[in-house]
Amino acid sequence: GTMLVLPDSTNRFALSETGHAMTLSAWIKWDGPGQSNLTRGIAGKWTGNAGWFYAIKPDGQLAFTLRTTTDSTWFRESVATLTANQWTHVTLVVDTTATDGTTRGGIQFYINGIMSPLSQGFGNMDDIVAQASTDVVIGANFSSNGQAFSGAMDDLRIYDSALSPKAIYTLAGSPGDPLDINDYIYTDAGKQMIALRDALYLAYAQGNELILPAGTFNLDTAGVGLNNIQAFTIRGAGMDDTTLVLDHMDVSALTINGSDQITLKDFSILVNPIPIVQATITNKTANGSQWIYDFTTHAGYPQLTTQNMAKFHGCSCFFSGVDGKLLPDHGWFGAVGGSNVLRIDDTHGQLLSAATATVGDKLALPIRGYGFPLMVKQSSTTRLEDIAFLSSSSLAVTFRYCSGDNYLRATIKRAPKPVGATEDPLFSTNADGLNYILSSGTLTLDQCNFGYMGDDGVNISAPAVTVSEVISNTQVRVIFDDATDLQRMVQMSEVGDVLRPLTFGTFTPRNELQLASITYDGTFAGALPTSISTHYSEVGATAPTTWYQATLTFSEPTVDTIHVGDVIALRWCYPDSYIIKNSTFHNTRARGLLLMAPDGVVDNNVIDYTYLPGILMGGEYPFGYGDYVRNMTV
Numbered sequence: 001g002t003m004l005v006l007p008d009s010t011n012r013f014a015l016s017e018t019g020h021a022m023t024l025s026a027w028i029k030w031d032g033p034g035q036s037n038l039t040r041g042i043a044g045k046w047t048g049n050a051g052w053f054y055a056i057k058p059d060g061q062l063a064f065t066l067r068t069t070t071d072s073t074w075f076r077e078s079v080a081t082l083t084a085n086q087w088t089h090v091t092l093v094v095d096t097t098a099t100d101g102t103t104r105g106g107i108q109f110y111i112n113g114i115m116s117p118l119s120q121g122f123g124n125m126d127d128i129v130a131q132a133s134t135d136v137v138i139g140a141n142f143s144s145n146g147q148a149f150s151g152a153m154d155d156l157r158i159y160d161s162a163l164s165p166k167a168i169y170t171l172a173g174s175p176g177d178p179l180d181i182n183d184y185i186y187t188d189a190g191k192q193m194i195a196l197r198d199a200l201y202l203a204y205a206q207g208n209e210l211i212l213p214a215g216t217f218n219l220d221t222a223g224v225g226l227n228n229i230q231a232f233t234i235r236g237a238g239m240d241d242t243t244l245v246l247d248h249m250d251v252s253a254l255t256i257n258g259s260d261q262i263t264l265k266d267f268s269i270l271v272n273p274i275p276i277v278q279a280t281i282t283n284k285t286a287n288g289s290q291w292i293y294d295f296t297t298h299a300g301y302p303q304l305t306t307q308n309m310a311k312f313h314g315c316s317c318f319f320s321g322v323d324g325k326l327l328p329d330h331g332w333f334g335a336v337g338g339s340n341v342l343r344i345d346d347t348h349g350q351l352l353s354a355a356t357a358t359v360g361d362k363l364a365l366p367i368r369g370y371g372f373p374l375m376v377k378q379s380s381t382t383r384l385e386d387i388a389f390l391s392s393s394s395l396a397v398t399f400r401y402c403s404g405d406n407y408l409r410a411t412i413k414r415a416p417k418p419v420g421a422t423e424d425p426l427f428s429t430n431a432d433g434l435n436y437i438l439s440s441g442t443l444t445l446d447q448c449n450f451g452y453m454g455d456d457g458v459n460i461s462a463p464a465v466t467v468s469e470v471i472s473n474t475q476v477r478v479i480f481d482d483a484t485d486l487q488r489m490v491q492m493s494e495v496g497d498v499l500r501p502l503t504f505g506t507f508t509p510r511n512e513l514q515l516a517s518i519t520y521d522g523t524f525a526g527a528l529p530t531s532i533s534t535h536y537s538e539v540g541a542t543a544p545t546t547w548y549q550a551t552l553t554f555s556e557p558t559v560d561t562i563h564v565g566d567v568i569a570l571r572w573c574y575p576d577s578y579i580i581k582n583s584t585f586h587n588t589r590a591r592g593l594l595l596m597a598p599d600g601v602v603d604n605n606v607i608d609y610t611y612l613p614g615i616l617m618g619g620e621y622p623f624g625y626g627d628y629v630r631n632m633t634v
Contacts, residue, residue: 004138013045013160015052015066016131018096023163024054025091025110025171026156028149032084033058040149041141042090043158051132053141054092056082056149062109062116064092068128078109078116085151089113089172095162096129108228113172115165115201117221165229169205179203181213192217196244197224200234209233212267214241223251223371229259236267239386239411243268249275249369249393260380260404268388269373270415274425275393277302277312277365279349280321284359293351295363300421302367303346312341313368315454315589319426321360325587325609332589332611341365362423366430366454369393380404380441390415392429396453401488402439410434412450412457427589430454436575436597438462438488443575448583457585457610461596461620462573462628464502465489466532467566468524468549473557474516478568479524479532481544489570490520490550498571499552500628501562504535507619509630510562514555515570524549531565569628574598580605591616595629602634 006012013022024043033040037058044053052066060081066074082088091110109116134142138156141147157171184199185192194217203210214237223246226232236242244267246253253269256262279295286292302308318327326332333355342350351363373389374397376382381404388411389396396412412433414425433450436443436459443460450457463485465478480486493515501510524547536543552568562568574597584606585592592607592614607614617629 006136006138009045009136010133013136013158014131015094015096015129020094020096021160021162022094023091023159023161023168024157025089025163025168027087027089027154028082029087029152030056030060030082030084030149031151034150039063039141039147040151041137041139041147042149042153043136043138044141045132045134045136046142047132047134048142050130051134052094052129055141055147060084062090062092062111064094064107064109066128067130067132069130070128071130076107076118078111078118080111080116082111089175091163091168091171093162093168110165110168110172112175113169113205114198117197162228165201165205166207174206179206179208179210181211185213185217193220194218194244195220197221200224200226200232204229204232209235212236212242214238216243216245218245218247219253222246222248223253223255225255225257226259226262227255227257229262231261232259233263233265234267235265238266239268239388242266243270243390245270245272246371246373247272249367249371251371252375253371253373254375256374256376256379256382258378262379262381263383263385264374264387265385266387268390270390271371271373271392272418273302274391274415274418275302275367275369275430276425276427277304277308277363277367278423278426279304279363279365280423281357281359281361281363284357287352290352290354291356293353293357293363295349295351297347297349298421298423300418300423301425304343304349305346306343308367309341309343311367311369312365313430315366315427315430317364317426317454317589318355318357319362319364321358321362324362324424324426326589326611327357327361362426364426364454366427367393368430372396372398374398376400376402376406378402381406383407384410387411388413389433390428391425392431394429394431395435396429396433398435398437399439399443400437401492402436403441405442405444407444407446408434409447410450411448412453414452426452427454428452432456432459433585433588434458436460436578438485438492438573440492440572440574440576443578445578445580446582448585450584451586451588453588453590455588456590456594457588457592458580459594459596460575460578460600461594462569464567464569464619465550467501467562467564467568468526468529468532468547470562470564471551475551475553476562476568477521477549477551479547479549481547483523483548486548486550487520489573490518493518493570493572496555499554500569500571501558501560502567502569502619503563504531504565504567507567510560511558513558516553516555518553519551521549521551523547529564531563535565571598571628574628577601579603584608585610585614588612594620595632596620598628598630598632600632602632
């Protein structure tokens with residue numbers, strides 16, 4: 001074919017700055033790779049050392065390639081492939097402000113109006129694309145007819161915005177019959193599976209809620225994303241009737257990302273296998289000031305393999321062999337690993353511990369993973385109504401960088417016995433039940449029942465930043481050990497926000513300040529001030545080796561002196577208000593409610609059998625969380 005050059009497009013569709021976006025859609029009939037097995041260009045703005053191009057690979061995958069400002073070439077491909085000699089509607093969406101994920105990210109493909117997952121996730125693009133001073137070409141990847149398209153095109157459209165999935169579905173002619181969920185349920189290797197991602201994309205594109213029938217359904221992918229979606233509901237047949245099962249502990253079962261007004265109703269989420277090595281104590285021998293406990297693992301759960309032992313973490317506990325609860329005074333015995341657990345074989349081992357238990361008591365050795373049943377990220381107004389979380393290698397549900405009015409009527413409980421098991425699970429989650437971190441908006445927990453968590457029932461907090469340099473009485477430089485979190489703090493903050501300095505050590509609140517400006521300054525290159533490194537050594541912790549910095553400017557001079565090593569809480573990183581009411585929190589390895597944020601109400605709840613305080617309000621150090629607690633009603 002012969003390419004088409006769009007005149008006067010040198011300064012259009014550069015995609016080189018935060019806020020830039022593009023949607024490119026077309027009907028195409030691809031002839032295939034041909035004898036030369038070539039990539040075929042759909043469109044491009046490419047010079048070789050700058051810009052982008054959109055193409056079809058020889059195997060039929062859609063591909064988007066870009067050149068970064070650091071002289072690297074990046075590309076992403078669709079998982080699905082096109083069929084040669086067949087008319088297909090294809091759409092590319094590029095959004096430099098979009099968030100990470102395998103179904104959204106900075107770029108996304110659609111085939112016949114339905115979102116097509118990327119072969120690999122793509123993070124926030126921001127301003128990484130090197131600007132190309134050349135026109136946009138159609139039917140090739142670059143000028144001189146490079147990698148020209150072979151076939152036919154029709155109804156090609158370019159928009160300088162990121163169209164919604166509904167708009168793209170309409171562009172594609174609203175293909176397909178109305179959704180029948182049974183078309184997405186099938187059996188594989190004896191398991192009932194559900195292609196949930198494909199079903200929800202179609203339901204959303206058609207403007208319908210997704211209704212799940214009763215039954216237990218294994219997810220056919222490692223996690224499902226509800227990304228860039230607005231006003232959508234997934235509804236099951238009942239919390240005890242519909243269960244979604246994820247067989248992977250290092251990804252989230254469901255992720256709500258960059259979305260608004262998402263409602264989940266009437267179903268449960270289970271991580272299987274339940275990520276705990278469980279065992280019963282069979283013998284106890286004195287060993288100086290400690291005990292050697294012989295144990296036998298429980299059938300139906302992960303066993304004492306070297307791979308599982310490498311993932312043990314610090315929420316290991318003794319449970320009573322009589323009532324199945326944490327032993328009241330010494331149930332939590334801390335971290336385990338090669339120094340205090342001896343593996344005899346997959347089903348037998350020994351534990352060395354100073355904590356006292358008896359023969360017949362049980363051990364829970366949680367396996368750490370990095371996924372959650374539900375992650376809500378950069379989203380607004382999420383509702384959970386009668387949702388149950390039955391197991392997790394980490395948290396049950398986490399909100400991060402969220403806003404709007406968020407509501408939970410949820411249950412966290414131990415799962416039913418797994419296949420082949422004779423013992424009940426000991427934990428429901430291996431970490432917190434709910435973690436509401438670095439999020440504003442409002443939060444309501446009503447009629448919740450959270451039990452048997454490996455850490456806190458509820459954790460509402462935000463990390464503080466540490467003062468590394470006092471520039472003047474109106475300006476300081478601060479550091480934090482996570483670049484993404486610090487950048488989000490900067491992005492979430494606004495002029496006039498309240499800042500709360502605290503003296504390190506006593507964490508005495510100082511006079512509050514108002515923010516005049518905040519900038520992210522990248523990696524902290526200097527030596528860590530002694531006053532900060534000393535804080536870590538005093539509590540037996542090791543200071544991070546890499547830090548990132550920002551500059552805070554106050555609207556007026558400080559009344560109290562701020563010192564290097566003090567911490568500053570940014571009010572905007574906490575909820576505007578929250579209420580926890582009519583709920584029960586019980587049998588937690590740590591606190592029932594860890595409330596490290598201001599303006600909360602705790603009303604008419606039952607808190608029962610927590611290993612640490614039932615309610616704790618204040619900071620948690622050396623973790624640096626929760627420095628802004630006031631105006632609380634209990």
